[in-house]
Amino acid sequence: MTMIADYVAAHRNAFLQELIGLLQIPSISAQTNHREDVARCAQHLTQLMLASGLERAEVIPTAGHPIAYGEWLGAPGKPTLLIYGHYDVQPADPLNLWTSPPFEPAVRGTELYARGAVDDKGQVHVHLKAVETLIKTSGALPVNLKMMVEGEEEIGSEHLEEFLRTHRERLAADVVIISDTPMLQPEHPAICYGLRGLCYMEIIVEGPAQDLHSGALGGIVANPAQVLAEIIAKLKSPDGRILIPGFYDKVRPLSREERKRLASLPMTPQEWLQLTGSPRLSGEPGYPVVEQLWARPTLDVNGIVGGYIEEGAKTIIPAKASAKISMRLVPNQDPKKIATLFERHIRQLVPPTVKVAVLNHHGAKPFYMALDHPACKVAAGALAEGFGHPTNFIREGGSIPFVNTIAELFGKPCLLIGFGLPDEQAHAPDEHLHLPNYFTGVAAMAEVYERMAALRSA
Amino acid sequence: MTMIADYVAAHRNAFLQELIGLLQIPSISAQTNHREDVARCAQHLTQLMLASGLERAEVIPTAGHPIAYGEWLGAPGKPTLLIYGHYDVQPADPLNLWTSPPFEPAVRGTELYARGAVDDKGQVHVHLKAVETLIKTSGALPVNLKMMVEGEEEIGSEHLEEFLRTHRERLAADVVIISDTPMLQPEHPAICYGLRGLCYMEIIVEGPAQDLHSGALGGIVANPAQVLAEIIAKLKSPDGRILIPGFYDKVRPLSREERKRLASLPMTPQEWLQLTGSPRLSGEPGYPVVEQLWARPTLDVNGIVGGYIEEGAKTIIPAKASAKISMRLVPNQDPKKIATLFERHIRQLVPPTVKVAVLNHHGAKPFYMALDHPACKVAAGALAEGFGHPTNFIREGGSIPFVNTIAELFGKPCLLIGFGLPDEQAHAPDEHLHLPNYFTGVAAMAEVYERMAALRSA
Numbered sequence: 001m002t003m004i005a006d007y008v009a010a011h012r013n014a015f016l017q018e019l020i021g022l023l024q025i026p027s028i029s030a031q032t033n034h035r036e037d038v039a040r041c042a043q044h045l046t047q048l049m050l051a052s053g054l055e056r057a058e059v060i061p062t063a064g065h066p067i068a069y070g071e072w073l074g075a076p077g078k079p080t081l082l083i084y085g086h087y088d089v090q091p092a093d094p095l096n097l098w099t100s101p102p103f104e105p106a107v108r109g110t111e112l113y114a115r116g117a118v119d120d121k122g123q124v125h126v127h128l129k130a131v132e133t134l135i136k137t138s139g140a141l142p143v144n145l146k147m148m149v150e151g152e153e154e155i156g157s158e159h160l161e162e163f164l165r166t167h168r169e170r171l172a173a174d175v176v177i178i179s180d181t182p183m184l185q186p187e188h189p190a191i192c193y194g195l196r197g198l199c200y201m202e203i204i205v206e207g208p209a210q211d212l213h214s215g216a217l218g219g220i221v222a223n224p225a226q227v228l229a230e231i232i233a234k235l236k237s238p239d240g241r242i243l244i245p246g247f248y249d250k251v252r253p254l255s256r257e258e259r260k261r262l263a264s265l266p267m268t269p270q271e272w273l274q275l276t277g278s279p280r281l282s283g284e285p286g287y288p289v290v291e292q293l294w295a296r297p298t299l300d301v302n303g304i305v306g307g308y309i310e311e312g313a314k315t316i317i318p319a320k321a322s323a324k325i326s327m328r329l330v331p332n333q334d335p336k337k338i339a340t341l342f343e344r345h346i347r348q349l350v351p352p353t354v355k356v357a358v359l360n361h362h363g364a365k366p367f368y369m370a371l372d373h374p375a376c377k378v379a380a381g382a383l384a385e386g387f388g389h390p391t392n393f394i395r396e397g398g399s400i401p402f403v404n405t406i407a408e409l410f411g412k413p414c415l416l417i418g419f420g421l422p423d424e425q426a427h428a429p430d431e432h433l434h435l436p437n438y439f440t441g442v443a444a445m446a447e448v449y450e451r452m453a454a455l456r457s458a
Numbered sequence: 459m460t461m462i463a464d465y466v467a468a469h470r471n472a473f474l475q476e477l478i479g480l481l482q483i484p485s486i487s488a489q490t491n492h493r494e495d496v497a498r499c500a501q502h503l504t505q506l507m508l509a510s511g512l513e514r515a516e517v518i519p520t521a522g523h524p525i526a527y528g529e530w531l532g533a534p535g536k537p538t539l540l541i542y543g544h545y546d547v548q549p550a551d552p553l554n555l556w557t558s559p560p561f562e563p564a565v566r567g568t569e570l571y572a573r574g575a576v577d578d579k580g581q582v583h584v585h586l587k588a589v590e591t592l593i594k595t596s597g598a599l600p601v602n603l604k605m606m607v608e609g610e611e612e613i614g615s616e617h618l619e620e621f622l623r624t625h626r627e628r629l630a631a632d633v634v635i636i637s638d639t640p641m642l643q644p645e646h647p648a649i650c651y652g653l654r655g656l657c658y659m660e661i662i663v664e665g666p667a668q669d670l671h672s673g674a675l676g677g678i679v680a681n682p683a684q685v686l687a688e689i690i691a692k693l694k695s696p697d698g699r700i701l702i703p704g705f706y707d708k709v710r711p712l713s714r715e716e717r718k719r720l721a722s723l724p725m726t727p728q729e730w731l732q733l734t735g736s737p738r739l740s741g742e743p744g745y746p747v748v749e750q751l752w753a754r755p756t757l758d759v760n761g762i763v764g765g766y767i768e769e770g771a772k773t774i775i776p777a778k779a780s781a782k783i784s785m786r787l788v789p790n791q792d793p794k795k796i797a798t799l800f801e802r803h804i805r806q807l808v809p810p811t812v813k814v815a816v817l818n819h820h821g822a823k824p825f826y827m828a829l830d831h832p833a834c835k836v837a838a839g840a841l842a843e844g845f846g847h848p849t850n851f852i853r854e855g856g857s858i859p860f861v862n863t864i865a866e867l868f869g870k871p872c873l874l875i876g877f878g879l880p881d882e883q884a885h886a887p888d889e890h891l892h893l894p895n896y897f898t899g900v901a902a903m904a905e906v907y908e909r910m911a912a913l914r915s916a
Contacts, residue, residue, distance in 0.1 A: 209735020
């Protein structure tokens with residue numbers, strides 16, 4: 001550990017400059033005019049892979065943006081790790097809300113500001129520098145290591161599954177490590193073992209053939225915006241429970257042990273509230289905040305629109321109104337089944353004075369990994385050693401659809417080991433990375449690789 | 459009557475061509491780039507006034523768009539009529555929904571298609587041609603006549619009250635005739651004796667400091683769009699009654715006589731439904747359709763918006779959501795008092811988990827005129843004679859704020875005699891005017907002027 005720590009300490013500036021170079025490439029996967037930048041970023045990453053000591057690295061095309069792939073297979077008989085990250089980033093607008101330009105990385109205090117700093121280039125770079133550190137200090141890696149860094153995570157990982165199926169043999173591994181999740185607090189490492197699923201629906205209520213004059217014809221027809229509001233109001237009880245019949249049927253209760261473990265995590269309700277900026281907390285009664293966030297399903301209006309929404313006043317009865325409504329799901333809820341229950345409930349609430357359409361945008365299954373696999377225990381111990389604090393076992397309220405894809409396809413443990421923090425503005429202006437987490441992360445990840453060598457290989 | 463009818467019959471084409479010329483001017487008061495067109499239209503109108511036989515006509519400037527004013531005062535000792543109309547028009551977009559261009563008037567069958575055809579240039583022109591007909595057939599008008607045609611009706615008549623106050627002496631009259639309302643059916647004349655008032659509010663609900671990731675932070679804070687929907691749902695009972703405490707307190711019940719009269723009007727509920735294009739009727743229980751439309755107050759969501767409203771899906775909890783909500787008022791509801799009751803009710807419905815703002819956009823008092831004034835009876839008789847059908851006494855669901863201004867300022871009867879039809883698409887693409895109503899209207903209005911001569915002058 002001392003050699004590792006010494007190497008990292010001696011190369012802090014070199015690591016940082018290299019990361020800054022990676023962050024300067026505006027690899028925005030959603031925007032066609034950045035297609036060349038995305039391709040350039042994949043190419044650049046393979047160069048960094050080779051420079052960090054991987055034996056081979058190549059840009060592998062997909063039907064969309066390419067995947068940067070590298071490997072080091074010089075430890076026969078030892079376990080193989082498959083590392084996942086992504087090099088594409090979210091769009092940077094609104095640009096005027098950035099303190100410094102999103103693709104001109106800037107260090108202010110302990111923070112590195114840039115689009116992609118935490119999501120996810122900085123986390124990818126932790127692995128690259130852990131590889132470099134081990135190879136430079138001991139001449140080899142203690143395990144076999146494969147690294148795939150995709151370019152479409154921010155637009156739905158559309159071609160990842162095909163890539164995984166096509167290259168299944170080549171990607172074979174004993175343990176998958178995915179680095180795209182947060183820690184709860186600086187210097188407190190975390191392994192995420194659960195993600196919520198998603199069921200994203202839309203309701204469209206139609207009434208009059210066109211917008212009506214609310215004076216000339218107001219009083220004799222149902223108002224689609226009013227009807228929509230009444231439907232939405234009936235989706236939840238006053239205390240916030242979801243009223244869709246059967247919605248909670250498959251929800252697996254937490255074990256006493258898990259509840260106890262979650263209750264011991266360091267974030268206070270007040271700290272969670274501060275992350276939201278809301279006037280006060282408002283969650284499902286009877287559940288602590290982290291359970292409300294990670295282990296209980298939710299229903300939220302993501303968007304609603306109908307009628308006149310510009311400045312000032314216009315006296316119309318809108319012809320239609322619509323709402324996008326999504327539900328976060330927990331084990332063992334199934335997104336398709338929930339979509340059916342949702343639509344059935346909506347249709348029962350709609351009066352005959354309007355017409356309604358219910359759309360199913362997309363869904364994702366919840367993810368849950370048992371903590372008793374040896375790889376999980378080994379990683380937790382190594383991270384605790386590296387950071388000097390016990391590893392928190394956390395869950396995440398969001399959904400990462402490809403995690404299920406990987407877990408189901410490989411049938412191997414998927415460790416979600418991330419180095420972000422909840423307030424680092426991923427997807428927002430002034431995205432940043434807490435550099436102490438990054439540097440400690442490099443050393444801790446090297447420690448993870450080392451200890452993984454003791455696992456039995458399949 | 460025969461001379462009048464003969465003159466109109468002989469000049470149908472000349473009348474129509476002159477009206478087409480007036481409709482060709484795109485006098486859109488709301489759009490700055492049409493300012494010159496608006497001014498040109500006022501000028502053109504004064505030329506038509508003089509050509510029709512008025513003694514004097516002039517363009518009178520206001521702080522906004524000017525007023526075209528004309529008069530004929532050659533009947534000393536006889537009553538004086540003040541005619542009101544407006545020459546400005548609504549914007550014409552969406553242009554692609556017009557069958558023929560909005561400012562290239564086109565006759566198809568019995569209809570004249572153009573922006574402003576019915577609202578309100580066609581109705582103004584009815585008066586001009588009634589004046590011409592009387593002067594050409596008998597050399598003089600039977601009454602004194604003043605005509606003011608404003609250029610800001612479609613943008614709120616902002617400078618009308620100042621104009622009325624400034625020129626109060628000059629505008630003095632015994633009876634005011636306002637032509638900007640519909641008849642119920644072709645060839646069935648109507649006098650409108652009531653308008654609903656208006657109270658236009660907006661509710662803004664704010665929760666998180668910014669849009670939140672609905673996965674990462676969903677489950678612990680109130681969703682402003684959900685809260686807004688719950689508030690709106692509580693504004694009305696399931697059967698449509700408005701639940702704001704005190705809302706109905708000042709509503710004056712209809713007399714048995716008025717209910718009976720309204721019940722005898724020709725439009726069927728099915729015909730009203732067809733005007734809306736809604737799946738079915740839905741109004742306050744216990745009231746016939748015309749009472750729901752004209753004599754009962756309403757509450758409608760005019761617009762609602764919050765969160766992500768573009769194509770596809772975005773998983774956020776919106777930082778805010780807002781709704782524009784307006785109420786149509788009936789005698790003796792007061793818009794200011796109703797605004798206070800509304801805001802008080804909203805504040806009682808808002809949970810402490812969000813913040814709320816309540817805005818009062820604007821209001822208008824309801825208008826109601828007693829039908830027993832001799833001018834009303836005389837006009838009704840003349841119109842019935844002119845159209846060959848009894849005059850319907852109707853009310854209107856909409857609000858025309860300046861009607862109260864005129865009625866209160868002059869203290870004289872205001873007769874709302876209009877020649878439009880409910881399906882003529884005022885404010886919408888393919889606005890049109892039923893030409894038989896126009897031509898018969900000219901002759902009938904000449905008859906109204908003639909019979910008004912018998913009234914006592916103040």
